Amino acid sequence: MSVGASVVLRVDDLATLITRLSELGYEVKGPVVRAGAIVSGALSGVGDLPKGVHDEQGPGEYRIAHGDDDHLFDWAVGPSGWKPEFFPPHDELWRARVGDGHVELVEIPDEPRPLAVVGARPCEAAALGVLDRVFIDGAHRDTRYVERRENAFVAVVECSSPAATCFCDSMSSGPNIEVGFDLALTELDDDDGHRFLARVGSVRALAALEGVAFVLASAVDFSARDAVLEGARRRMVRHLDVDGLAGVLARNLEHPRWAEVAERCLSCGNCTLVCPTCFCSDVRDATDLDGDVVRQRTWSSCFSVDHSYLHGGAVRPTTQSRYRQWMTHKLSSWWDQFDTTGCVGCGRCVAWCPVGIDLTEEAAAIVRFDGVTSVTRPSVRSHL
Amino acid sequence: MRSIDELVAAHPFAAGLNDEHLALVAGCAHNVSLDTDTMLCVEGASADMFYLLRRGHVSIEVHQAGRGPIVIETVGPGDAVGWSWLVPPYRWTFDARAIQPVGALAIDGACLRAKSLEDTTLGFALLSRVTQELLERLQATRVRLLDLYGEPRG
Amino acid sequence: MASATEFSVPRSALTPALYRVVARGRETADVVTLWLESLDGERLSFRSGQFNMLSALGVGEVAVSVSGSPSDPGPLRHTVRDVGAVTHALCSCDVGDVIGVRGPFGTDWGVTGNATPHxxxxxxxxxxxxxxxxxxxxxxxxxxxxxxxxxxxxxxxxxxxxxxxxxxxxxxxxxxxxxxxxxxxxxxxxxxxxxxxxxxxxxxxxxxxxxxxxxxxxxxxxxxxxxxxxxxxxxxxxxxxLERNMQCGLGWCGHCQLGPLLLCRDGPVVNYLEASALMNERER
CATH class of the missing domain: 3.40.50.80 (Nucleotide-binding domain of ferredoxin-NADP reductase (FNR) module)
Known part of the structure; x- marks a missing residue:
């Protein structure tokens, strides 16, 4: 067998794969149910996976429901993607002991066990690709991110049940996945039984499949996969027309819609926390009890006033300017900066917005009235 | 030696004036050389002249007892000094002092006002130019009011 | 005085090199010039207009343009205005103090090695x-x-x-x-x-x-x-x-965005054709 091959795994085989990954030294993580949501957690076997669990999502809404089926991946996305595993919310970079004219500075090592993700969604794999553009493909490589990323094993499970908030089809980041995985699984359940079509994307996956019982996939399995994906696409109710969108947003910075959305936006930053591509961070010093200096990197959000602080004040003091920054960055200036979209259509920002602001609706509203500007600028209204 | 007509025509203030208007302005102008510290304008005095600077710098000042002159701005070649000749009661509101040897065209304001009343197209042309000069100076003053360099930048 | 620097290899782009203040001069009431020498003898190669991230250890890091000339063989030169906590700490440095330096970052004036007859x-x-x-x-x-x-x-x-x-x-x-x-x-x-x-x-x-x-x-x-x-x-x-809140210099932290630009990467020096529109956009 070689990279590019496709096999069929039964649920028991999936269990063997998880064990095998663990034996290979990976810390195996996947979707688990905790606190009423599907989140990432340690996997010791298929029993930890959310069997029969489904999610219902809408603007400002997320809940899970338990069905009597035995499907493991019949849900869309939970609140936490896989970003924190590669780009930790809080990281300590180096430590310095400062004496009188004497400084000892030591990097704080970042040596987690290699991670195996079983059950990332195609949009989440696409999001990691977006982060790669930021942290790997630029002039400077973030060695901490690179190491976590290069050591990781990513098994993606294609989507059968998109939520009402999903629009990955519009962003070409789902429900299927064609590149950017070690193993791509599709959960199938038809006359041929409950099984997974598994496509091998890397040499690492070949190693992981050693000792796992499987049969080579047939045309029947691929037809079944097509049906699953077709069904997923048909059920996807949310869409974003990205054709020309970056340009429309870039030329509509004074559109009255920004003021309207700012009326509702709480500037809470939830969308940036759940977003799988948001990468902003603060770089700060702390002093610990020993008097050592610790340089820290912590996630930050463009919805905080501090984010744009420039000696004397913030460049974006209003909610309106901060929402505009976030949305135009995702859908427009990300292209200028990293030659890719900053949105993968996972819909988390829609579901986890406490007031249910819908990115796709906001973008469409601006497209609908392309060129309209406020007669007078309303942005002086402060939401501090 | 260039004629007064040529000197007026060469000054940026007169750029775009037609020959007829140039001749009218030149008819009210004479070429002057002023020593350092010569007062071109004195606060409260009759504003019967204005100056088109050709060389040297002039400071626009206000005098305060015990502090001497406070310089508000300096102007130089290509600039015009004085617009109080255009607006009643035709009195200077600031001092203007040559801070270097200055070469200028001194223009009789009363003479120009009379000609402008006769030929309103000349009046409009002059008013446009004075307004242009005023606008530039006002804008520069506004920016200075912001005290930009006082704002942190580092 | 002994000084030690230890780094794991490869050194992260977020880890500064240590420099000692070898001279200090006051330019104005709130502006100080620091001359810096690397503790491990490294010489920083830069082009005019680029900046470094300077760390006042324990206070934080700030972007400061190099004020020396690339052709000057002497110590690295930075001129800092005291406007915040970090710049205050930097301006308060004495000769002999050690600070962190990362860089150089960003675009330059296009002058270095680029003479013009105009x-x-x-x-x-x-x-x-x-x-x-x-x-x-x-x-x-x-x-x-x-x-x-x-x-x-x-x-x-x-x-x-x-x-x-x-x-x-x-x-x-x-x-x-x-x-x-x-x-x-x-x-x-x-x-x-x-x-x-x-x-x-x-x-x-x-x-x-x-x-x-x-x-x-x-x-x-x-x-x-x-x-x-x-x-x-x-x-x-x-x-x-142009200047925005630069925290990493690497294009990673997202703070210095100005529309399509990440100013630590695409700036600070920007052609005015591009900059003019951005400078006129409010709260961008």
């Missing part, structure tokens, strides 16, 4: 002369070798807030046209009083064939560019140095 006009407001100082040194040297003329126009709030007075005198001696003006004169000031834009018209440069490098507060740069344009300078011949 005039170069340098317009600076206040501390804005610091990021331009190295460029002027290079331009003045190039002018001596037959390259285009150099004009340095500087505006400051008050005479005693004018930085690099000695340098300005040196440059003038070397044949650079140096014009300075202040917003508020002090007793004894016999020079120009007015906005830096008032220096432009009579400076004597060839507006049709020149390049202009501007650094100062954004408003000052906008007005200067507008005045230059009225004099016939093509906007594409104007470069400005």
């Amino acid at each position: 005039d170069t006009v340098v317009v600076a407001g206040g501390i804005g002369l610091a990021p331009l100082r190295g460029a002027v040194e290079e331009l003045a040297a190039a002018q001596r070798e037959g390259a285009g003329r150099v004009f340095v126009l500087v505006g400051a709030r008050e005479p005693d807030q004018m930085v690099f007075l000695d340098d300005l005198a040196e440059w003038e001696k070397a044949g650079v046209v140096v014009l300075i003006t202040v917003d508020r004169p002090a007793p004894g000031w016999s020079g120009r009083v007015g906005l830096v834009t008032t220096l432009l018209a009579n400076a004597g440069f060839d507006a049709r064939h020149c390049r202009v490098l501007i650094c100062g507060p954004e408003i000052m740069m906008r007005f200067t560019a507008r005045a230059l344009n009225e004099l016939g300078v093509d906007l594409a011949s104007i470069w400005v140095s």
Whole structure:
């Protein structure tokens, strides 16, 4: 067998794969149910996976429901993607002991066990690709991110049940996945039984499949996969027309819609926390009890006033300017900066917005009235 | 030696004036050389002249007892000094002092006002130019009011 | 005194090299120049207009342009204005103190190794002369070798807030046209009083064939560019140095975004054709 091959795994085989990954030294993580949501957690076997669990999502809404089926991946996305595993919310970079004219500075090592993700969604794999553009493909490589990323094993499970908030089809980041995985699984359940079509994307996956019982996939399995994906696409109710969108947003910075959305936006930053591509961070010093200096990197959000602080004040003091920054960055200036979209259509920002602001609706509203500007600028209204 | 007509025509203030208007302005102008510290304008005095600077710098000042002159701005070649000749009661509101040897065209304001009343197209042309000069100076003053360099930048 | 630096390999781009302050000079009441030498003897190679991230250990890190010239073999030179916690700590450094340095980062003035037969006009407001100082040194040297003329126009709030007075005198001696003006004169000031834009018209440069490098507060740069344009300078011949909240210098932290630009990567020096629209967009 070689990279590019496709096999069929039964649920028991999936269990063997998880064990095998663990034996290979990976810390195996996947979707688990905790606190009423599907989140990432340690996997010791298929029993930890959310069997029969489904999610219902809408603007400002997320809940899970338990069905009597035995499907493991019949849900869309939970609140936490896989970003924190590669780009930790809080990281300590180096430590310095400062004496009188004497400084000892030591990097704080970042040596987690290699991670195996079983059950990332195609949009989440696409999001990691977006982060790669930021942290790997630029002039400077973030060695901490690179190491976590290069050591990781990513098994993606294609989507059968998109939520009402999903629009990955519009962003070409789902429900299927064609590149950017070690193993791509599709959960199938038809006359041929409950099984997974598994496509091998890397040499690492070949190693992981050693000792796992499987049969080579047939045309029947691929037809079944097509049906699953077709069904997923048909059920996807949310869409974003990205054709020309970056340009429309870039030329509509004074559109009255920004003021309207700012009326509702709480500037809470939830969308940036759940977003799988948001990468902003603060770089700060702390002093610990020993008097050592610790340089820290912590996630930050463009919805905080501090984010744009420039000696004397913030460049974006209003909610309106901060929402505009976030949305135009995702859908427009990300292209200028990293030659890719900053949105993968996972819909988390829609579901986890406490007031249910819908990115796709906001973008469409601006497209609908392309060129309209406020007669007078309303942005002086402060939401501090 | 260039004629007064040529000197007026060469000054940026007169750029775009037609020959007829140039001749009218030149008819009210004479070429002057002023020593350092010569007062071109004195606060409260009759504003019967204005100056088109050709060389040297002039400071626009206000005098305060015990502090001497406070310089508000300096102007130089290509600039015009004085617009109080255009607006009643035709009195200077600031001092203007040559801070270097200055070469200028001194223009009789009363003479120009009379000609402008006769030929309103000349009046409009002059008013446009004075307004242009005023606008530039006002804008520069506004920016200075912001005290930009006082704002942190580092 | 013993000093130790230990690094895991490869050194992260977020880990600074340690430098010792070998000299310190006060430029104005709140501006200090630091001369820095690497503890491990490394020499930083940079181009005029680029910046470094300077760490006051325990206080934080801040982006500061290099104020030295790339051709100067001496210590690394930074001129810092005391405007916040980190810059205050840096300005308070004594000779012998150790700080962190990461860099160089960002775009440059395009002057280093790029002589032109045309005039170069340098317009600076206040501390804005610091990021331009190295460029002027290079331009003045190039002018001596037959390259285009150099004009340095500087505006400051008050005479005693004018930085690099000695340098300005040196440059003038070397044949650079140096014009300075202040917003508020002090007793004894016999020079120009007015906005830096008032220096432009009579400076004597060839507006049709020149390049202009501007650094100062954004408003000052906008007005200067507008005045230059009225004099016939093509906007594409104007470069400005822009500033946003730079926290990493690497394009990773997202704070220094200005629309399509990450200013630590695509700036600080930006051509005015691109910068003008961005500078006019409110709260961008």
